[in-house]
Amino acid sequence: MICLDSITVRDMRILEENSAFLGISNLLLMENAGKAVADFVSKLMGSSTKGKRILVVAGLGNNGGDGFVAARHLAIKSFDVTVILAGKPGEIRTYEAQTNFYILRNMEHTVRIKVLSNIGDIEVLEKEVEEADVIVDSLLGIGIKGRVREPYATIIEIINRAKAIKVAVDVPSGLNADTGEPCGVAVKADYTITFHKLKRGLADNPYAGRVIVADIGIPKEAEIIVGPGDLRCCLKKRAPESKKGDYGRILVIGGSRDFSGAPALTALAALRMGADIVILYVPEVISTAVRAFSPNLIVNTYCGDYFNEKAAKNALNIAEKCDVIALGPGLGLREEVREAVISFISRLEKPLVIDADGLKSLRGKLSVLRDKSVVLTPHAGEYKIIFGEEPPKDCTERIRAVKEKAKEVGVTILLKGPRDVISDGLRVKINHTGNASMTVGGTGDVLTGVVATFLAWGNEPFEAACAGAFLNGLLGDYVASTKGAHILATDLIDAIPSVTSKILEEVEVGERSINFLKNIGLI
Numbered sequence: 001m002i003c004l005d006s007i008t009v010r011d012m013r014i015l016e017e018n019s020a021f022l023g024i025s026n027l028l029l030m031e032n033a034g035k036a037v038a039d040f041v042s043k044l045m046g047s048s049t050k051g052k053r054i055l056v057v058a059g060l061g062n063n064g065g066d067g068f069v070a071a072r073h074l075a076i077k078s079f080d081v082t083v084i085l086a087g088k089p090g091e092i093r094t095y096e097a098q099t100n101f102y103i104l105r106n107m108e109h110t111v112r113i114k115v116l117s118n119i120g121d122i123e124v125l126e127k128e129v130e131e132a133d134v135i136v137d138s139l140l141g142i143g144i145k146g147r148v149r150e151p152y153a154t155i156i157e158i159i160n161r162a163k164a165i166k167v168a169v170d171v172p173s174g175l176n177a178d179t180g181e182p183c184g185v186a187v188k189a190d191y192t193i194t195f196h197k198l199k200r201g202l203a204d205n206p207y208a209g210r211v212i213v214a215d216i217g218i219p220k221e222a223e224i225i226v227g228p229g230d231l232r233c234c235l236k237k238r239a240p241e242s243k244k245g246d247y248g249r250i251l252v253i254g255g256s257r258d259f260s261g262a263p264a265l266t267a268l269a270a271l272r273m274g275a276d277i278v279i280l281y282v283p284e285v286i287s288t289a290v291r292a293f294s295p296n297l298i299v300n301t302y303c304g305d306y307f308n309e310k311a312a313k314n315a316l317n318i319a320e321k322c323d324v325i326a327l328g329p330g331l332g333l334r335e336e337v338r339e340a341v342i343s344f345i346s347r348l349e350k351p352l353v354i355d356a357d358g359l360k361s362l363r364g365k366l367s368v369l370r371d372k373s374v375v376l377t378p379h380a381g382e383y384k385i386i387f388g389e390e391p392p393k394d395c396t397e398r399i400r401a402v403k404e405k406a407k408e409v410g411v412t413i414l415l416k417g418p419r420d421v422i423s424d425g426l427r428v429k430i431n432h433t434g435n436a437s438m439t440v441g442g443t444g445d446v447l448t449g450v451v452a453t454f455l456a457w458g459n460e461p462f463e464a465a466c467a468g469a470f471l472n473g474l475l476g477d478y479v480a481s482t483k484g485a486h487i488l489a490t491d492l493i494d495a496i497p498s499v500t501s502k503i504l505e506e507v508e509v510g511e512r513s514i515n516f517l518k519n520i521g522l523i
Helices: 009-021 026-045 062-076 095-105 119-131 152-161 228-234 261-273 284-291 309-319 335-347 356-360 380-387 395-409 443-456 461-483 489-503 511-519
Strands: 053-058 080-085 111-115 134-138 165-169 191-195 210-214 249-253 277-283 298-302 324-327 352-354 374-376 412-415 420-423 428-431
Touching: 009 026, 009 228, 026 062, 026 095, 026 134, 026 165, 026 191, 026 210, 053 062, 053 119, 062 080, 062 095, 062 111, 062 134, 062 165, 080 119, 095 111, 111 119, 119 152, 228 461, 228 489, 249 261, 249 309, 249 443, 261 277, 261 443, 261 489, 277 284, 277 309, 284 298, 298 309, 309 335, 324 335, 324 443, 335 356, 352 443, 356 380, 356 443, 374 461, 395 412, 395 420, 395 428, 412 461, 420 461, 428 461, 443 461, 443 489, 461 489
Parallel strands: 053 080, 053 134, 080 111, 134 165, 165 191, 191 210, 249 277, 249 324, 277 298, 324 352, 352 374, 374 412
Antiparallel strands: 412 420, 420 428
16 A cells, blocks of 8 residues: 655655755755664663664665764764674765765774675674664665675674664665565664655555654755756666667657748757657658758658648557657647647557647647646647636646646646646646746747657656756756857757756767777867
8 A cells, every 4th residue: 555645766866856956965965864863763772872882784875874974973972883884985885975984984982883895794793783782774775676685685684683673774774665575685674764755665564663754854845846856867878788769769740831840849859869760740841841950850741731630540650650749849720730630639549748739729629638648738828728718827826727737637737937837637846947038939849859758768747747847948048058048949959968968977888989089089
């Protein structure tokens, strides 16, 4: 049974990164987490600290860092504190954990540190465990994947055999924080001090013992805003063994006798995002103009100047080979277009991003979206056409209205504006990136391509919409900061690799190739 007030590992990662975006450092969150653990242990031990032995078993990640902070505060309170580091100090993985370990090493008169660098040192742990009154488990955190490896598995077994009170930091080591299942072996804690919110796998879990949720200073705003955490969780790193098609096949349906640029911008944005294959489906009358935008575009055509019923039927066949469809940019507002759009959507069983004229075609026909995976990306004017009312100007009322409409229709709505509002009817987020220069035509078409790519990578509609809104606004901010107020939609597309490469590691390239390029002076 899922606790409604619980949180997934993914969501916690997003919150931590979004907190940093708000100015609350990971170092501060670690300090608050470790102190919460120390305060609990101190209360558990009572007023007298004399002779009370605390053993902190710490790993090399941020969970270990929380343990280092707890050890410092417990030593300050005059407990007898020993820290067992399960690994070499030089292998501590994060700056925050390294910082707090460095502080501990300087506390040589009040904290003993023992390094367990391999399975052969296990006797050191066994002796300390026997003498401890409390064992603080900060070995492995919420990010564990796969079965627990050695020496961690043996360390966990030794901890479980101890008579001491066991206090787990955030989650018992070896426990999957989402499912609650042990990853081969897990610490059987008497108490678990988890942070910010209950982790989903801890609810009614015998491994967790009594669970205490500790506030570590993550503000409500970190849950409300869209931030870099939302973006990073949706980006997809390219594996060395990647093949064509692994990163999405997208069909863009748009364009008309009157508009050729809009669908091309959507397609180019998707390609720059990293979609492997993007197919444009446009009227034959504009096919030459669309192809002229870039030789990278695959352009399929249909007879007529506007999207029509016959074209809709053919589009369904093309859609069979694609992961996601982006529908609407530049379609036009004729009645035959509207009828063809509704016909196409009603028979489609693929995720869909609908923008521009595709949105306007939905007026009075919203029931066609029921039980489909859909993101709508209206601005205020399109919202009024779709729902028959203007979105409220007051931020609180605007949030309420978007959430209600999203729930009523059963879709994700990304309402564009100075502050984007995104909701799937259950969750709501606000995006603060972007600037007034982005009122230039075409930036919404770029957003459509970006969101479609996130969907093609397997993200849920709400997640894709949040990440897309944040990135699109970030692109606009980056371009405006380098080019000034007079920007173009194509500037955003060109900036995608520069911005995303700073957030996600680039594709791994061959060392020999890099050395050769350096030798001949190309890089």
